Amino acid sequence: MSRDQKFFDMYSLVIGALIIFALAILVLSMKMSDLTQGIYTRDVAEYQSDLAGRIRPLGQVYRAGEEHASSAPTVETTAEPEPVATAMSGPQVYNAACLACHGAGIGGAPVLGDAVEWAGRIAQGRDLLIEHALQGFSSATGYMPPKGGRLDLSDSEVEAAVDYIIDESK
Ligand code: HEC
Known part of the structure; x- marks a missing residue:
């Protein structure tokens, strides 16, 4: 075997190993993002609406006369405790x-x-x-x-x- 042939074999082996390594990283990263964000298996519409919710602007401008349901978060209030009757004599x-x-x-x-x-x-x-x-x-x-x-x-x-x-x- 010539030295060139030997070099070529070695070279192909290294390139092949690198390709396999790169593919493994690709598959692994897809698996990871699927696990953490579920972007490959989740419903696209659901994902997009989630995303829209995350990047939603804080306020919106409405012109006079326009009616919109408020998107402001509703504040849950706990019931006020009944004042204790402290009638004076x-x-x-x-x-x-x-x-x-x-x-x-x-x-x-x-x-x-x-x-x-x-x-x-x-x-x-x-x-x-x-x-x-x-x-x-x-x-x-x-x-x-x-x-x-x-x-x-x-x-x-x-x-x-x-x-x-x-x-x-x-
Ligand atoms: C700012 C002063 C003032 C305070 C405070 C006050 N009074 Fe009087 N009160 C008067 C005056 C003046 C009269 C008389 C009114 C009249 O006959 O023209 C009067 C009259 C009365 C009368 C007689 C009403 C009638 O039909 O003749 C009663 C009963 C009475 N007060 C109860 C109270 C009670 C109970 C309190 C406390 C919760 C109180 N007052 C606090 C000024 C006051």
């Missing part, structure tokens, strides 16, 4: 909301414990006093704001305060 409400005026007779408010001043008012009946306390009241002496200006109080809290005032002023 009559005296508590009185101290917090009524004392300011009824403690010293500010603005013509009938003073708590002043039986003479309260007698005529109590004579109107509890229901009317409660109504006046809830809705506000103004006669000769001054102006009583609805719920004493504390609209955050519940009706029953104001009621309890009126009961307290009546009890203390008889």
Whole structure:
């Protein structure tokens, strides 16, 4: 065998090995991309819609008059916990909301414990006093704001305060 022939054989062997190696890498890379992205076996339409979703622009421009369903993500909200009812007692409400005026007779408010001043008012009946306390009241002496200006109080809290005032002023 000539040296040229020997070189040629060796050369073909190396080239062949390289081709097999390259093919192996090709097959392996196809297998890998299939495993990780599934682009060879997955439905093309599904893949394209997935892709469109990934490269979707953040915003879209609509002209006036055009109507489009919002593509903004809907925010899931968890139900607000029910506020725990913490009703105040009559005296508590009185101290917090009524004392300011009824403690010293500010603005013509009938003073708590002043039986003479309260007698005529109590004579109107509890229901009317409660109504006046809830809705506000103004006669000769001054102006009583609805719920004493504390609209955050519940009706029953104001009621309890009126009961307290009546009890203390008889
Ligand atoms: C800003 C001052 C003010 C506050 C605060 C206030 N009052 Fe009065 N209240 C008055 C005045 C003034 C009157 C007298 C109004 C009149 O007769 O002209 C009055 C009258 C009343 C009367 C008698 C109503 C009637 O028919 O004669 C009741 C009952 C009463 N207030 C309950 C309350 C209660 C309960 C609170 C607290 C939740 C409260 N008030 C807070 C000023 C106030």
